[in-house]
Amino acid sequence: MDSATIADAVSALQETVDAFLGELDERNIPPNRLGEIIEGKEEFNGTDIRQFPERFVEDHLIWPVLNILGYEVIPRPNSPAGGDDEYPDFRVDNLPANVIGENKAVNDIDTAKTELLSYLDSARHEYGIATDGFEWGLYELKERDNGRVTLDPVVESQSLKPVVQYAARENDMVTYSDLTGLPNPEGVLARFFQQLGHHNVRRATGGLSQFHDLYSEVLIGEGDYDHNGVNTPLVDAVDAPGGATEAERTAFAALTLDRLAFIRLMRDRDVLEIDLHDEWRQSNNGLNRFQGSFYSTCLLSLFYDVLAKPWKARKDLEAFGRPPEFGGGLFEPILTGESEYDIDDSAMQDALTALIEGESRTVINEAARGSLLESYRQTDDVDLAGKIAEWYADLTGAYEAERQYVEENIEPTLRRYSE
Known part of the structure; x- marks a missing residue:
């Protein structure tokens, strides 16, 4: 916490x-x-x-x-x-x-x-x-x-x-x-x-089992419970470059959820002003909906062109409310050909509505502890980590490095009290 x-x-x-x-x-x-x-x-x-x-x-x-x-x-x-x-x-x-x-x-x-x-x-x-x-x-x-x-x-x-x-x-x-x-x-x-x-x-009281089950349903469609509002798992909605394997698609989907969770945590900590749900509504109601997916027209720029770069190096200095640079590596490309990936809007909307905002309090608390991917790994289900074993350490390591970067360079919000 x-x-x-x-x-x-x-x-x-x-x-x-x-x-x-x-x-x-x-x-x-x-x-x-x-x-x-x-x-x-x-x-x-x-x-x-x-x-x-x-x-x-x-x-x-x-x-x-x-x-x-x-x-x-x-x-x-x-x-x-x-x-x-x-x-x-x-x-x-x-x-x-x-x-x-x-x-x-x-x-x-x-x-x-x-x-x-x-x-x-x-x-x-x-x-x-x-x-x-x-x-x-x-x-x-x-x-x-x-x-x-x-x-x-x-x-x-x-x-x-x-x-x-x-x-x-x-x-x-x-x-x-x-x-x-x-x-x-x-x-x-x-x-x-x-x-x-x-x-x-x-x-x-074991209540996180339902949260982890929802995470699994949103990510790969393998939840055991009936989760209203989740129709298509992210991995099935990923448009990957040619030659990408199922494991690579899964790793990309997991990385995307970790990035979204981290942004939600930073908004809760007043480090970011970005409201992902507001960004979604503006994109869905504006001209961007005719130009591409929410991921390609909004999140791609947010991750790579804004959060991963120093303020003065950005093309649009006012984009997304002039957030600070996140220099820990979470928002830089980690997977091969990552900038060529895309995600269909229907699955992205489910992820935002059902998980990131629908379980916002738990997302914030789990995100403060570490990667959602790592949190899920602590359950009895080890299959997901096994599917992306080649990238697991890189993904969770980048998340932890970003937590440390925020603590040391932006605002000490995460570790004042011991667990």
Whole structure:
């Protein structure tokens, strides 16, 4: 996960903690009483905050944090686990796995976990998030030797409590003022997001299998699932120079997807202003559609004549918003006769719509880690890498070299935080 994404999340999480404490401050809770809750294990009561405690924590901490973590949630969906009075507090709708959540007021994580266990034990749910606003964990069921089921952590559980304590002490909201011994809030929040953020949880729950399957379908048409919007794989739409083998066509298609993914990552990092979908619409609606494919009239120039060259060496100095030079080699010709290749518009539109933009959050996160080709290679399917073994190292090496070039010469956006 790249550092810019983490830094943005850290800032948003800190703002949420500060806003949560601001809400408490407006309720004029005495410092001694607030200290019992923030520094100790006491729970809020209705007279403290003039609101049902669980709803207060949801509104001012849990829902905002879930949003920052990247989850689309449905509060209190009707649970199939039992009668009409049984409801999980939320359901996550943007993970392939079936994930629900159970909320409680602060310092009541044990009750949240107990109730989550009951929901998961209904065998209708795969994973669950338990939180009291301070403590957070993602769990699945594990059956013990004695036949009992317990919650088993899927990722390392995290706590926002040290961050809340730090801010409360710093702002004299509690009687404690010594910051010694408390961890650095930025580090706590970075680990919190890295462990519980949507992308890591999707990986941990096996959700990336569908992304990799979509990648395979878009590239070579060998996905196992039904992916709406993918009619023709790129490799079948490649117009290659005479004598090009199927392996060379596949290598070219994989290289094109890696280039598109890298551009999407750079736009997300504010290094590039290029919006591939906008470029597609402008090309499809303009005169270019009569002059050739989107690849030949737009991407070919973007790759070789703009991104691969210093600004002053370009024919059109204003093209594509005057992006910086990418000197790592990813946008220079890598394959023999590469400039003679072309791709039919229908398949290119599928690749842009279904993969690059349709899975943009995962594309960005995977692209920050490395080549999509290499990401796919880490699955159990090794056939694709074998098909293009002659070029695999060159393609993935150029991608990594470009990542390093950006880090060292354009903007250090990728490696501030460790994985």
